[in-house]
């Protein structure tokens with residue numbers, strides 16, 4: 001059997017594999033606690049529900065324009081203006097099948113063979129493979145020991161004539177860290193000075209705690225959108241608890257957007273018409289769905305942090321956003337895969353090894369599930385480790 005070199009070189013997504021494992025164990029009746037998940041447990045917004053039903057009742061679910069339906073693009077433009085202070089035109093937006101596809105559209109549109117794409121560790125598990133699939137070389141910046149964010153000087157030092165793009169996810173999956181305004185400002189200036197694309201993965205951007213806001217790259221650029229090097233990736237998966245609808249989008253200058261539309265046209269034609277209708281319903285709903293979700297997650301973050309603090313040798317960076325915590329547990333075991341396997345075997349708790357995010361010695365523990373699972377899960381971990 002002949003498989004492509006690319007297919008053979010691809011690693012399996014650790015998080016999706018662990019999701020499947022947790023589901024299988026649950027189905028077998030094992031008392032497993034899943035702290036490895038990546039989606040809120042909340043039901044979808046009412047607006048998304050009624051808009052999907054209405055679309056379904058029309059019995060007319062067809063291809064749409066490749067870059068998305070006008071209603072959704074208008075909703076995204078208004079949403080972007082409200083939360084990021086930039087009003088994109090329809091020609092600056094591509095709606096895609098999840099934020100993941102928006103990132104692919106971007107990479108396939110800007111990366112040539114062997115171009116370098118720079119991003120910090122810990123990173124979202126998919127970034128390195130996505131860059132490689134686009135033919136590029138991931139350049140990973142590791143933070144100093146004891147920190148989960150690299151410095152601006154590291155970015156500057158990593159740039160060379162092959163650097164095509166930077167990818168930054170703030171707040172960050174898996175650390176929950178929010179990059180500071182000074183950092184984002186410096187990075188925007190650096191990318192603009194060097195003519196390097198800056199892809200901001202804003203998928204958790206509204207899930208920030210303690211009265212803070214995640215600084216937006218657009219705040220620090222004087223360039224009009226159509227001349228900007230900034231590409232913002234967003235979607236309804238996390239903020240609106242709509243992971244299964246697979247709707248994400250990009251906001252970028254028109255020239256890049258046109259290229260991304262061509263890429264998407266040859267891959268999926270368009271995102272699902274039914275899901276787009278649901279996303280319109282979510283974005284145009286007047287209620288406080290996101291705020292309720294955010295507040296609930298902040299409470300669960302506090303529970304997770306309090307429970308982890310009871311571990312004798314854990315070093316914790318207090319998450320400022322998302323629904324992940326990323327404690328340094330290297331004092332128990334430096335090998336995060338072995339530690340994660342031990343916890344699954346002995347405590348029946350699913351966690352994700354830090355090495356999958358490019359930072360050994362850590363585990364990612366999610367707090368998007370039920371509060372009682374957080375308490376019980378970490379207490380089981382304590383019994384095994386302390």
Ligand SMILES: Cc1ncc(COP(=O)(O)O)c(C=O)c1O
Pocket residue numbers: 038097098099100101124169173201203235236237238243246247248
């Ligand atoms: C940092 C980050 N970016 C992008 C995505 C992809 O989002 P979507 O489910 O909309 O494709 C995820 C999902 O886990 C993520 O954590």
